[in-house]
Amino acid sequence: MSITLHANDWLQIFLHFLMLSLLAVGGAITTAPDMHRYLVTQQAWLTDAQFTASIALAQAAPGPNVLFVALVGWTVGVNAGGGVAAGMAAWPLGALGVFLTMAAILLPSSTLTYVATRWAHHNRERREVKAFKQGMAPIVIALLIATGWVLSAAHDNPERDWRLWLLTLVSALLVWRTKLHLLWMLGAGAVLGAMGWV
């Protein structure tokens, strides 16, 4: 698709993402529904399929999940530069999209994190700081285990998905109990998947 974006539109994107940054408690991915509402439904600056592909690609690529924001920015920029059909001519605007969306999603939350953790570090002997860390420990550990559960439960057809669950279980046991390099396991998962065995 091809769209036209004026300087004011870019500013709107920047401001909207600045706001989302402070709402992203629990990770950037929690802002995806609102990003979708704003960019796809309200402004129609990228298609539904483009938005979904941005998330899927960012999850497939190495690195933090927040990179889906960069891909959303890239796609909006490429759309503004004449769409995929324009080829490399659309890349500068794509890069502008990456820069603006990533700067906006990171600046507020990172500033807050840096200032807050410096403060907590200087005051680490205070009872409230210790209470926060000790109290939150069991909760964040359980969150990790629950995340694995939630990811596996997304595949909910036992007949088709039991091999997938087995793969998850085996990789969990291997990481927990051995020092096998994580890349070997991810590579094995990719091969098993590509061959259609899981």
Added chain:
Amino acid sequence: MTPAQTRPDGAEAPAQPRSKTDLFLSFTWLALQGFGGVLAVVQRELVDKKRWLTRDQFVEDWAVAQILPGPNVVNLSLMIGGRYFGLPGALAALAGMLLAPLLVAVILAVAFSSIAGAPAALGALRGMGAVAAGLITATGLKLIGALQNNVMGRFVCWGFAAATFVAIALMRLPLAWVLLGLGSVACLWAWRCLGESLAGNKA
């Protein structure tokens, strides 16, 4: 040992990054291994291998990174980098975490149109997703040991952990509610226990 070599917080992590370049390269390397989430790799590289953080410190930092807004592993990299080299260290770790993977992601996005929907590519994503789910579960399992020293005691910790698992995995409650609800109860309880242990030490 000269003061410059001791860890700023005097804790017992046996190693630390040599320089901001070391931070940048280490975070680049672990971000590039992080398919389907970087956290499992951070734990394995920085706690198990490099020993920049103890298991307890990792859990504490992760709790803070989780509760503050923003991408969790980005927050974590800012905190770890900032602890050793202040703001420049935080920026070095942040840049390491984001720059190389950003480039890879954009290249993938450009290439994607040609292979979109190929069954082998979709299958590979599916397989890697299943492994990634296992990695994150194992990271949680490995950190359970960090609860041994918790001031709230083992049974209370298990209770909070079980309640969190039920709320998130089975009831699918929003994360913000769980962190605010269960989190504040747990912090208040820990506050109480800390008071008792202080009183016990003085007695």
